[in-house]
Amino acid sequence: MLTQKQSDMKARYQYRFYPTDQQRQSLAQLFGCVRVVWNDALALCKKSEKLPSNGDLQKLLITQAKKTEERAWLTEVSAIPLQQSVIDLGTAYKNFFDALKGKRKGKKVGSPKFKKKTNQQSARLTHGGFSIKGECVYLAKIGNVEPIWSRNLPSEPSSVTVIKDCANRYFLSFVVDIEPVNIDAKNQSVGIDLGIKIFAFMSDGEKAESPDYSKLDRKIRKLQRQMARQKKDSKRRNKTRLKIAKTHNKIADTRKDFLHKLSTKVVSENQTTVLEDLNVSGMLKNRKLSRAISLQGWGEFRTFCEAKSRKYGREFVVVSRWEPTSQVCSDCGYKWGKLDLKVRSVKCVSCGAEHDRDENAAKNINKVGTGHCHDSKCTSRRKKTTSVASVAEA
Numbered sequence: 001m002l003t004q005k006q007s008d009m010k011a012r013y014q015y016r017f018y019p020t021d022q023q024r025q026s027l028a029q030l031f032g033c034v035r036v037v038w039n040d041a042l043a044l045c046k047k048s049e050k051l052p053s054n055g056d057l058q059k060l061l062i063t064q065a066k067k068t069e070e071r072a073w074l075t076e077v078s079a080i081p082l083q084q085s086v087i088d089l090g091t092a093y094k095n096f097f098d099a100l101k102g103k104r105k106g107k108k109v110g111s112p113k114f115k116k117k118t119n120q121q122s123a124r125l126t127h128g129g130f131s132i133k134g135e136c137v138y139l140a141k142i143g144n145v146e147p148i149w150s151r152n153l154p155s156e157p158s159s160v161t162v163i164k165d166c167a168n169r170y171f172l173s174f175v176v177d178i179e180p181v182n183i184d185a186k187n188q189s190v191g192i193d194l195g196i197k198i199f200a201f202m203s204d205g206e207k208a209e210s211p212d213y214s215k216l217d218r219k220i221r222k223l224q225r226q227m228a229r230q231k232k233d234s235k236r237r238n239k240t241r242l243k244i245a246k247t248h249n250k251i252a253d254t255r256k257d258f259l260h261k262l263s264t265k266v267v268s269e270n271q272t273t274v275l276e277d278l279n280v281s282g283m284l285k286n287r288k289l290s291r292a293i294s295l296q297g298w299g300e301f302r303t304f305c306e307a308k309s310r311k312y313g314r315e316f317v318v319v320s321r322w323e324p325t326s327q328v329c330s331d332c333g334y335k336w337g338k339l340d341l342k343v344r345s346v347k348c349v350s351c352g353a354e355h356d357r358d359e360n361a362a363k364n365i366n367k368v369g370t371g372h373c374h375d376s377k378c379t380s381r382r383k384k385t386t387s388v389a390s391v392a393e394a
């Protein structure tokens with residue numbers, strides 16, 4: 001994901017790697033230590049009236065803890081990821097409090113949570129904890145690993161996070177500074193209506209069809225039913241769990257690839273991208289729709305578009321979901337009212353124009369987002385739109 005603090009823009013570059021058996025063991029130990037330090041620090045923060053400082057937490061939970069019998073094994077791993085774990089917890093708290101105070105826009109931030117052994121594991125190494133030598137990456141107390149360099153790093157990374165996901169895949173995720181891209185946009189603006197089978201309808205008439213996830217999704221459901229019948233903690237059950245995680249990954253990889261390509265195309269070609277602020281959590285309550293919607297990744301698409309708009313120096317606008325984008329003629333502004341979901345095309349009784357339902361919605365989203373409205377409500381509508389292109393994310 002891309003992040004920016006006005007002048008310095010950061011991006012993550014992730015590469016898969018295959019550790020040796022010895023390295024797997026060392027990494028398991030490192031992940032365990034990082035998890036324990038995080039959880040110890042979080043428990044202490046939750047108990048304290050005032051948040052302890054990073055320095056105090058590090059002294060108490062790393063330096064002093066190492067001298068105790070229960071935590072003596074912390075000495076066996078590099079100290080850098082342990083310190084980073086405490087620093088990251090501080091950042092998580094800061095983001096959470098900023099969100100509470102309304103200082104942070106965009107995605108909701110929850111309070112920091114305890115780390116579980118069964119979730120994805122990670123450890124972050126900063127300067128001194130890693131170095132890149134040719135094709136190899138040296139990780140402190142782990143040794144040299146050789147990731148699959150699927151693309152070149154654009155600059156010297158400031159940190160690397162070692163990740164082991166639920167399907168037991170290992171990744172190195174580097175944080176690097178990137179320069180904004182300077183390409184002129186072909187078009188002024190585009191409005192996008194998000195859907196299910198057709199993922200995106202553009203106001204210029206273009207459509208982007210969604211990859212078909214149904215086969216993999218059916219496989220997951222079958223495996224989940226199978227797992228429900230298997231004995232807890234049995235070898236078979238664990239095997240099934242791994243299969244489920246792998247299938248989830250396959251879907252996620254396909255989706256990510258599709259959303260990255262589409263968002264790059266949309267943002268690079270248009271000066272302004274307008275999306276509708278979808279009430280996804282509300283829609284997820286509709287069980288029939290919910291599975292299909294969560295497979296689509298609308299939220300992920302929005303995040304990608306937002307981040308890439310910063311990278312390309314574009315504007316990114318979200319219009320309120322209360323805009324009647326499907327109830328108005330995008331040609332003359334006549335309001336025909338609510339349409340049943342089954343109605344796929346409309347003929348405007350006022351101007352006679354024939355519209356495809358979704359394309360008409362996309363055109364209206366574009367109009368509202370760029371301020372070209374066709375009635376007197378124009379100004380009040382404009383206020384309801386939020387430009388989030390300048391919001392900095394930590």
Ligand SMILES: [Zn+2]
Pocket residue numbers: 329330331332333334348349350351352353
């Ligand atoms: Zn009309």
